[in-house]
Amino acid sequence: MKLAPARWYRIIPIVFVTYSLAYLDRANFGFAVAGGMSDDLNMSKGTSSLLSSLFFLGYFFFQIPGAQYAAHKSAKKLIFLSLISWGALAAATGMVNDVKTLIVIRFMLGVVESAVMPAMLILLSQWFTKKERSTANTFLILGNPVTVLWMSVLSGYMIDSMGWRWMFILQGVPGIIWAFVWWKMIDEKPKDAKWLTETEKYEVEKQLYDEQIGIRPVKNYMEAFKSRTVILLCLQYLLWSVGVYGFVMWLPSIIKAAPDMDIVKTGWLSSVPYILAIAGMLSASYFSDKTLNRKIFIWPFLLIASLSFFGAYLLGKDHFWISFALLVLAGGALYAPYGPFFAVIADILPKNVAGGAIGLINSLGALGSFAGSYLVGYLNGQTGSFDSSYILMSMALLFSAIITIIVVKSADPQLVQKTIVS
Template sequence: MTSLSLKSAGLGELGERTLRKVRRRVMPLIVLLYFVAYLDRNNVGFAKLTMSEDIGLNAAAYGLGAGIFFLGYALLEVPSNAGMYRFGARKWLARILITWGIFATAMCLVNGETTYYIIRFLLGAAEAGFFPAILFYLTLWFPAAQRVTVLGIFILAQPISNALGAPVSGLLLQMDGIMGLHGWQWLYIIEGIPAIILGLLTPILMTDRPRDAKWLNPDEREWLATTMDKELAVKSSSGSHNFLSGLKDKRTLTYSALYFGLVCGIYGLGLWMPTIVAALGKFSTAQVGFIVLIPYSVAAVFVFFWSKRADKTGKRAWHSAVSMVLAGMGLLAAGYLLPVNPVLALIALTAAAMGIYGAIAPFLSMPSAALTGAAAASGLALINSLGNLGGFVAPYAVGLLNDSTGNNQSGLLFLSFCLCVTAVATYLYARKRPEGDAALDPSVAATAAVTPDSTHPAKIS
């Protein structure tokens, strides 16, 4: 079995100390930003519990509006990432945060289907570029061999946001009538404002590139800049890495299609979870929030464990595929258990959440390892753009199925099918590719072999 731990990758004491300091400085802000992003795009799932009746939305209309977010997101994803590459992460992420915070708060103005669709579209357009910008930003700070664990820490924001946001959203819905506003309006206002505040703070707290990191010692700064430059040189020697090449790369299109299937599971479950849980019994909105917390809390623990294991073994394709199969089986079981036993159905949904969120970090580490430089910025943007169309298709499809059948079972079976097919396709495509198995990646061995001040020899066994 391949073993690629920090030490076995030949980092040495200087490298380990530097990356430890980088993780402590970079990751808390990154996780916080993604936490807020995920809260603002998914809180519509909780708002639906009371908003649908107030403004007259059926399940299909809710699903369409929830998914329209991703149309705006997809249309502006690549142009937005071009702006990030041109102006730098600090300025561009600040722009994204402030504009999406404004539209997330403006969701309180929704008064019918039309305004619901328009503001959800504008929210997606405003947030476009955020996720691939963060992925690209991480490629500037962490060598490929350590990136799955880092991505795992980043992805932790998704289940944690759902876990913590669920009870908070459930409680906010009970603010009905305060100052003449509905509870769902207070939910959008209170959960939208933090993005604006963080947008004002990001230019102060974030550093664009390793050579600008005054918070690193000179030897640490030089080690990191040199290491990342050498890794880029090794990868760049095998092909073009300008901005347009990332859009034309066949790997980009393949990973876009695969990510589409994974995203169907992510948002199909995330945007409908409160509704599914509410169907398990007669619960208040606050009780629904605390029940939804359970599967996401367990998933957060699993994500951390699974990402570290993927990093240690280097088997990214295998870990992605197995996790998606777990998710698919969990959704399949939940579909059949919903009418039979609520407790067992919740356990199945927990397994589904574990699988869905556990798959994200090892999956995304593959295209981020395959693409470099400006090609990574454009390629990751296109993958996220096309892949996130699954966030439009899945909620809408589930809504249509729920309306036509009168239950949640058919929608869960649809999501299960998407994930299982994607799992098989991902494994067959990536298992013998360098980005799918780190043992086949020449840049990992090359970087380890030439790392400055390395006290540990490279070890790939």
């Protein structure tokens, strides 16, 4: 008999929509820049690059405090407050008239969204067992490519018909409304859920408790943070994020630069990589949970993305459609490993430090996101082409794949655990 099946249709849809709204409010900036925002606010290419990446600087600084609060107090309350805050800031982006105000809003948007990802992962780890965790994480992170998929098409039409200001306003308000749906529908832990039977509550809590038997608690966060495994996971995710957000934030501009390309066509074409991303994420998470071999569902995808960007560099701007096909492949491969990767963290770390470690790893990922989105925009502006950007993303992903091979030693989390506490 399947363990408490009600968890899947009660918890997963809510976290999926919540993370979708968070991702919407960070990814639509790239469309605004391609759709006239830079001209209206007299932004240079350097300023556009800074603003696209500034979100991740705010995101970087507040990851660990948010993760600690979620792990030791309440992920539910933290996400509720974040929803209201980021919805208001996203809508306010559509009302700015100067770059200085926009700088403050972009930074603060990163601050209020910083705890969402680690808080969500911690919440899911309190609801889903090791054999379910990669799939549960994937349904959460699917909010990312699914959102960009429909947002790419919708934003193109919205900017074309109403302008970039109304795009921000209309895409920001739903976050505020959804906060109250979240508060009503989500329970912190199985023991709090009135919609589970007492037997189901007991079975889920017992299995989650049993998984921690044999994983020796780490004395404190500092001991975990100094471990070779955590340090390498941080570096791996930082490099991976350089590729992801260099791609996400600047794909609309890359496509828009093609001959005879308008913002509506740009929106449609920008959505295509995320169709492959959804298929890749679902497949990788399914087989990762079936085999519990996380490693093999992470590094090969990162290598494929690296080679795809390098191929786009070799082709140059004169072969747009072949380069676009490689970008589609890169986009799909970039997203596929997310579920297995975050399952690795929950599998190998003791529960008493998992929250802080997730926050640390995600904060370094935010630093990589800042670097990727800024450097790709900077290189595009300085060189007048995307060649240098392709090389940057390709190399970052290649090293990320190599680190994955080194750090994730075995499908058996008990063996990996020895490296953490040594």
